[in-house]
Amino acid sequence: MSKPIYHITPFTLLDYPDKTACIIWFAGCNMRCKYCYNIDIVKGKGHFRYEDVLPFIESRKNLLDGVVLSGGECTMHADVIPFVEDIKKRNMLVKVDTNGSNPKVLEKLLSANLVDYVALDFKALAKNFYHVTQSDLFTKFEKSLNILLSASIPFEVRTTFHSTLLELDELISMVHYLGNKKYKGIYYIQHFLNHCETLGDVGNDYRRVRVEDLKSDLVHVVVRN
Secondary structure, eight states, rough: OOOOOEEEEEEEEETTTTTTTEEEEEEOOSOOTTOOOOOHHSSOOOOOHHHHHHHHHHHHHHTTTTTEEESSSSSSTTTTTHHHHHHHHHEEEEEEOOOOOHHHHHHHHHTTTSSSSEEEEEEOOOHHHHHHHHSHHHHHHHHHHHHHHHHOOEEEEOOOOEETTHHHHHHHHHHHHHHHHHOOOOEEEOOOOOOOOOOOOOOOOOOOOOGGGGOOOSSEEEOOO
């Protein structure tokens, strides 16, 4: 029996907007983003089966609003849909953090009304996607974005900014890309978290982006940290 789950964070007020939640961290990822600091999760093996964590979720169903599926990449795992069904049977909200690389799984989750909120990572535009992620998965990311744009649930798009991987001009182009897609949610720009070991050993980055630098009238941009 596979063990897809690496770790559980029992409580968070930060990872699901306006909700109390726990986080289920899935082991493994199909991208190798150079700024990623979840090295143990991305490269490591899982420690828990789904049935191992369900008693914990059961114990929290009247204490927390929801469950966040993060990682790693939760949509890589074969039985994630039945697992989410088990969570929803407990009348809990489900948020999925995803890099968008498995649009078919995302579409199945949405079609079955199993997901209440999605955070979609926008790594880069097509021309720079491999440089940032070491993968050729931009087309699948774009399919996932299109699926979410047609869905009825709230979702956010977010990008981690490190100036050695993304130039300001490209970040502006990414804002315009979302505007052309008629994206109406919030686009979060997250500055790289310094002083962390990363997959690509990118080093610290002290350049900061301001909302006014991004020249956006079509997309609501929020800069974090």
